[in-house]
Structures are given as structure tokens and as C-alpha cells.
Amino acid sequence: MRxxxxxxxxxxxxxxxxxxxxxxxxxxxxxxxxxxxxxxxCNVVATKDALIESIFPDLQANYTNHAWLRKRAILAAKNIDVNEVNFKIQQSLPSNEISFKSIDTVVDPEEVDNYPVEFLNSLDLPGLPPHNLRLNIGSPIICFEI
Structure with missing residues (x-):
């Protein structure tokens, strides 16, 4: 398209x-x-930290600059890699972290034994945030409707 x-x-x-x-x-x-x-x-880097630094140089000074952020992206094939990179980026931001947890209850009380809370919390489904979403104040996020 470009x-x-x-x-x-x-x-x-x-x-x-x-x-x-x-x-x-x-x-x-x-x-x-x-x-x-x-x-x-492409440019090959040795570590995820080097990847983050090459895509987001001087992130602490620019993370609130939306025009700067729009020109950068890291794509990953697996949720586990996405979560790890997101966590490393969030940890580097100069603001406090807030934790948002998903709802982990069963609607039908008859199903409570079939879907224990631990199981619900362990699910990592494509297109959905993790059970414990940790974000720093001021960090950009992308919201979408399912």
C-alpha cells in the first residue's frame, strides 16, 4: 500500500x-x-533488548510523542514474545505501573467445577489482553473492538 x-x-x-x-x-x-x-x-540484533533499543531509541524521552511512535513497530509471531517485549518496554518507562486484571468468573454456577479460576487466568488467547495486564501511566496502548 505504501x-x-x-x-x-x-x-x-x-x-x-x-x-x-x-x-x-x-x-x-x-x-x-x-x-x-x-x-x-533486515538488520539482525543479538537480543530483545537490542531490538527494543534499535526500534525505540531514547524511548524515555519520546514515549509520549505520538508522531514518533506511529513510525515504529515490533511484530512477533507468538503472544509470549509480544508479552515479554511489552513487559521490557513498560519497565523502561519513567512512570508508575498499574495492573489491570480480567474478570475470571463463570456465568453459570453449574460450570464452576469445569472452569477453575486458575485455568481461566492461564488462558492467553489471540486478540485478547493477558489476564494481568500491566501498563505504565502515560504509555500508549491500542484498543480494538471484537
């Missing part, structure tokens, strides 16, 4: 690389037969 709307040459090159992945036109490693990423595809 390629068409803004005529961005970097976005065009990236979208072509993604299409090459999809169409099987990417060179494979000889030994492992795994995809070999082009050198200009």
Missing part, C-alpha cells in the same frame, strides 16, 4: 522481496535448505 500511495522506492524493494519469498524465488542455504535472507532485507 508503495502505491507514496511511491516509496524502499517499500517497493521490500515488497518485491516478500513476493519473491512467496513465489519460491529465494536462494536456499546449500546445507540446510533454509531460506537465505538477502543482506539488505
Amino acid at each position: 508503495v502505491q500511495l507514496q511511491n516509496d522506492p524502499l517499500a517497493l524493494a521490500f515488497s518485491e522481496q516478500l513476493l519473491n519469498f512467496r513465489n519460491g524465488k529465494i536462494q536456499l542455504h546449500e546445507n540446510t535448505q533454509c531460506i537465505r535472507l538477502p543482506d539488505n532485507f
